[in-house]
Amino acid sequence: MKTLIWLCACLCALAMPAQAEGFLRTEGTRIVDAKGQPVILRGMGLGGWMLQEGYMLELPQFGTQSRIRAEIEALIGPDKTQAFYTAWLDTHTTRADIDAMKRWGFNSVRLPMHFALFTLPVDKEPVPGQDTWLEDGFRRTDALLDWAKANDLYLILDLHAAPGGQGNDINISDRDPTKPSLWQDPAHQAKMVSLWRKLADRYKDEPYIAGYDILNEPNWGFADASDRNGCQEKGNAPLRELMVRTTKAIREVDQRHIIIIEGNCWGNNYAGVLDGGLWDPNMVLSFHKYWNFTTRDTLTTILTLRDRYQVPVWLGESGENANTWFSETIRLVESEGIGWAWWPLKKIGYNNPLQIKPNAGYLKLLDYWAGKGSKPSAAEAEAALMQLATQDVAYAHNLHRPDVVDALFRAAHSDESVPFRSHYLLAKGGSLPAADFDMGRNGIAYWDTTAANLYVSTGGKGVTWNPLQAYRNDGVQLGQDKTGLYVTQMVAGEWLKYSFVAQQSGRYTLSLDAEGGVFDFSVNGGPAVKAPATVPLKAGSNSVVVRIVKPGSRLRRLVFTKR
The missing domain is CATH 3.20.20.80 (Glycosidases)
Structure with missing residues (x-):
């Protein structure tokens, strides 16, 4: 909560208020x-x-709004299609x-x-x-x-x-x-x-x-x-x-x-x-x-x-x-x-x-339009589309x-990182999800070799900076299985920074829940040590930088255990 309040305060300070006391003009x-x-x-x-583009609805194969509308009409008819578009504009x-x-x-x-x-x-x-x-x-x-x-x-x-x-x-x-x-x-x-x-x-x-x-x-x-x-x-x-x-x-x-x-x-x-x-x-x-x-x-x-x-x-x-x-x-x-x-x-x-986040019925519609699923009934299609337009x-x-x-405002003008979420270590220790590395620019909150899509300048293929395409939009590759989120597709030399609060000072053993790989880390700007290792933490704010020495397949959590 403290992080959220701090972030809001920073954003308000950065934004120039638009007090429209008169017309804007050029000078x-x-x-x-x-x-x-x-x-x-x-x-x-x-x-x-006011204007739909196919990719925004996960329908790049249709592209234009007119084509999307025609496909919807084929399923539910023109009157119900009009009701869908009216609800869309309303919501x-x-x-x-x-x-x-x-x-x-x-x-x-x-x-x-x-x-x-x-x-x-x-x-x-x-x-x-x-x-x-x-x-x-x-x-x-x-x-x-x-x-x-x-x-x-x-x-x-x-x-x-x-x-x-x-x-x-x-x-x-x-x-x-x-x-x-x-x-x-x-x-x-x-x-x-x-x-x-x-x-x-x-x-x-x-x-x-x-x-x-x-x-x-x-x-x-x-x-x-x-x-x-x-x-x-x-x-x-x-x-x-x-x-x-x-x-x-x-x-x-x-x-x-x-x-x-x-x-x-x-x-x-x-x-x-x-x-x-x-x-x-x-x-x-x-x-x-x-x-x-x-x-x-x-x-x-x-x-x-x-x-x-x-x-x-x-x-x-x-x-x-x-x-x-x-x-x-x-x-x-x-x-x-x-x-x-x-x-x-x-x-x-x-x-x-x-x-x-579209409803399950709309996802079935996407499968049908992609040729991967059966045609829904008119009633099923209408229900899914109206839920999309009135709720989703x-x-x-x-x-x-x-x-x-944060990227659009604070991080654009700051050379510091801030916590992605607030994490507190109790006196006995605790853990930090690997996916919760700090927010900030590449080289400040993390270092990743494929941090953004630059295909126009490089002339190459587009880069998917986060193949999971969920949870966060930073240039670190994430995955997910039944046990939760993890960092994946690691490259030697890449690193991740984590900021957190410890309830009590003392010495803690830091180990990593990872599948394969060799990692080192530094706490509060101290020397790099190979994981696992015992390190001192302060009561209050701390930070740790985890560096990939030899890539593993998955990095799930940082685990702190009080000595």
């Missing part, structure tokens, strides 16, 4: 508040709420989630919007060329804004799924590849521009809106169709033209909010986009960062643009990695005065602050991952 290379004070946005993206993100974000230390939230919650698709408009507005999306955005305001959090509106879809990575925009994309149909572009004008008119007087992220991760080869995601694009003229046009429409009704733009190639290719200079004086360049090194040279391109055009830059999306990568990346960008928005708040998966996704039912929150 040189910084985002500033109404008083001209620099603001570093520390945010989280609400991925999976996935609520005031409780935003309250928690404030407690953890965030000062902003990025809302990934699906255009179809706000307006009909082009091919479903009863009158071609006219826009039918749907209140559901606006109502839900209003509610989110109210929750954000109650917590002094800024809200960034992000068009994640544009009409027609903005790229060949179809999952992120729910694009149907059999139909014209955003770039192939002027009617889609007109609807996107019209939607942003509508949103800007609705929120023009809201200082808690930080800005408009007008198009998430465009990825399209304009000059060369074989350059499917636009990473080699040199001109990007259609992208610039659409963003200029959208900005103009916004400025017809809203002169105050920041305009956030993203380059091609998932937000990072700005070649040609800024030819002719910036087209608005209150603009921010967003970039996205995934699975690469955490060194300053990885920011060279975006920092060059920042300095050349004297414009603020913002890490608009990042995440999906190990805790140490989170901390190192945030440490890097904040050292440059750059804010960030992590991705996502929750999913069926373990490397986010909240984890959705709810904040109160999510698994909370404090190590991820």
